[in-house]
Amino acid sequence: MGVPKRRSSKQRGRQRRAANVKLEAPALVSCPQCRAMIMPHHMCPECGYYKARKVVEMK
Structure with a gap:
């Protein structure tokens, strides 16, 4: 089994984890x-419809 020859630094581990963390637009x-x-899959806050049905009465 492979054994690390040297201790990996904190920065290297953090860089590896940070590769998957990113902000995305909804x-x-x-x-x-x-x-x-x-x-998607939410009621419209403008008109109150969800899937072509009136769910909430909007003013």
Whole structure:
């Protein structure tokens, strides 16, 4: 079995972990009713529709 010859530094381990951490913009889709940008599988805050059904009455 392979054994490390030298101790790996803190920086090297942190760099390896940081490769998977990044900020991403949220995925947005347009509401089929009012064309506002919303998150998928969420009710539209503009018109109150979800999957072509009125869920909340908006003013």
